[in-house]
Amino acid sequence: MDGYVVMDHRAQRFISQWEFNARAPDEISFKPGERFQILERTGEWWLATKLDASGNQIGKPGYVPHNYLAEEGSVEEQPWYFGEVSRTEAVNLLMNEGNGTGSFLIRASDKQGFPYALSVRSEDSVKHFKILKNTKGEYHLSSVSSFPNLMKLIEYFYTKTVCPGLTLTSPCVKNEPPVCDLTPLPLDEWERSRDEFTFVKRLGSGNFAQVHEGYWKGRIQMKVAIKTIKHDMTTREIFKKETSFLKTLHHRNLLSLYAVCSVGDPYYIVTELMPKGDLLNFLRDGEGNRLAVDALLDIALQIVEGMHYLETQNCIHRDLAARNVLVGHNNLCKVADFGLARIVKDDFYLSNSIEVPYKWTALEALLYGRYTTKSDVWSYGILLYEIISRGMIPYAGMSNPELIPYLQNGQRMSAPPNCSKNIYNIMLECWKDDPKERPNFSILRGTLENLSNYELTECSPKESKFNFIRRGKR
Secondary structure, X not given: OOOOOOOOOOOOEEEEOOOEOOOXXXXXXXXXXXXXXXXEEEOOEEEEEEEOOOOOEEEEEEEEEHHHEXXXXXXXXXOOEOOOOOHHHHHHHHOOOOOXXXXXXXXXXXOOOOOEEEEEXXXXXXXXXXXXXXXXXXXXXXXXXXXXXXXXXXXXXXXXXXXXXXXXXXXXXOOOOOHHHOOOOOOOOOEOOHHHEEEEEEEXXXXXXXXXXXXXXXXXXXXXXXXXXXXXXXXXXXXXXXXHHHHHOOOXXXXXXXXXXXXXXXXXXXXXXXXXXXXXXXXXXXXXXXXXXXXXXXXXXXXXXXXXXXXXXXXXXXXXXXXXXXXXXXXXXXXXXOOOOEEOOOOOEEOOOOOOOHHHOOHHHHHHOEEOHHHHHHHHHHHHHHHHOOOOOOOOOOOHHHHHHHHHOOOOOOOOOOOOHHHHHXXXXXXXXXXXXXXXXXXXXXXXXXXXXXXXXXXXXXXXXXXXXXXXXX
């Protein structure tokens, strides 16, 4: 980086959104509103050079956290744009202190038919509106008024109501990205000394590992989760497989790896810390026990997003369950625990291991050790049961030896209490005998989106009001 850098003035430029203080010699400090040109995009940290008002380079190039930047002139630069946040995250953000009636944000949507959604706080709830796009490329909430860009749309609804009695007042308070969301090392520097990590408290334990909350001293006391694995031949293989998967998988609904310690005993797997813990306890005893059904469905959809990504990578998880999903700020959910995960190079993966999560495992895997992405779909059906029931034990009162004949006879669990027919039908689709008849995660994603009744339809100019889509009863 000390050499001469050739600047490409046609390249995209970015503006910093928050202050950042460099913590290493190869990082750049900056304040809000400073401009950068990106030289290389390397994971979560980008190589950049700072620019003055005339666009000339200032100082030496260095690394900057990419999620502190927004492309100049883009919608990402706007204070009300929050990117890929879920409906539940939007609700939690808007209901936080500092936001009042009329506070709002725009979030990206990958749902068919509309690219963005507008979330607005009313007195004691949050309303959600589709932002549609017509054939001319214009944005609108109703067919009455269309706008060339989102900025004009927002300006309009500062003075006009989005629904009776509700206008936009101010953007939702946007918090600085937590440091733990950043991957602090280049991909070739995963191995760290165990002296850099300090344990604070134990979060949980399993057959092979314990998980602690701790600090990474080398990164200004950054909070992390540290999984410790005992050093023997069996767990050594688990360690190798889990870390190799985490190094290559990058998705907002999958747990992020920060570092490993493979020298000495025990091994360390250091990941981002998810402050609300595992989904099972969250549903049983925590905030999740009080969530409405639409918020539970949003959690189910987040997990499907992560599993759909794994599906595109030909990866099977083999241990999908509520205990292996972690919950973070604003109820962001991430699939974790990849100790049993495998890449499927052929049509299926064979395993004769007796160490299987019995009541979450597909029938063909229990009988023949045959795993595919469709066996993960079966497990997802059990996980959906856990979510909707708020943590009930699947096949309660049934022993493992009783399970296989029960399933072979075509029997399946009954719907959990207060579960709609539409949601239970999704579970039954996941539990079909023939894996080929089960939906894949792409189909499941679309099905769950269609169950959502929280987005609003286009406003009818004759009715002059908004109506909720009712795609499925709860």
